Amino acid sequence: MVNDSEKIFLTEQEAKTAVEIDFQQYGPQPRLFRELSPLILGNSAVVLDHGKHAGVWIKQGRKNKLKQLRDQELGNQLCRTLQTTAYPLAILAEICTLTFQVRACPGPDLRDSPQGIWIESDMGNFHCRQCGDCCRNLAVQNGCTEQDYHRWQRLGLTHILERVRVLGANGNPTGYRIWVEPGGTRLSPVCPWLKEIPGENRCTCLIQDVKPEICTQYPFTRKHASMTGCRGRF
């Protein structure tokens, strides 16, 4: 993933994974699933908008017998098909536009990698109210990346490193957990870097300049903000 201020470049696989994460993160999204079905499932999907049979029906078997899928089943079917099908990039961009509710278009990366999808983050006018809700409520424990960990190592930030649990054995990390109690493996109930500013009704992050990428990128889009209860202004 490459960040170009308000635009993010995703490879084809990263774009598919991001769509899948959106589905998992927010649960069934019936209207979105209906809009995506013709794009992802092609002719095997029949979308009925009105009447008692409204919903998405899938053609099955040699006789193309129709079966209606419930929202959850449909979400799973969309994910499976998305991951196993090669789409023209223009279609994948349209899938991203509908899913993330932002502009997305195909194009080359600024470096030498193949074509992918450029996503506009639509966060240019976002104003964080520093309420701290995201720090209290979002599950960031699996969000620490290898790059985060190496950055903290390079900068010698031992007070942060001691709150990271490295998974894996024999010097081969397989993942990271944040934030654990120092010297232990138990996760802290609240992020230890969140500090309320007395009398100001706002919070600050004690590691603001070096916080993990997952925190820097929140909220990723306007949809992300609204689906996760962010109180920021646009």
Ligand code: SF4
């Ligand atoms: S590290 Fe900072 S931004 Fe991230 S959850 Fe903690 S207080 Fe919030």
Ligand code: SF4
């Ligand atoms: S929930 Fe939104 S407004 Fe509140 S601190 Fe997080 S990003 Fe800022």
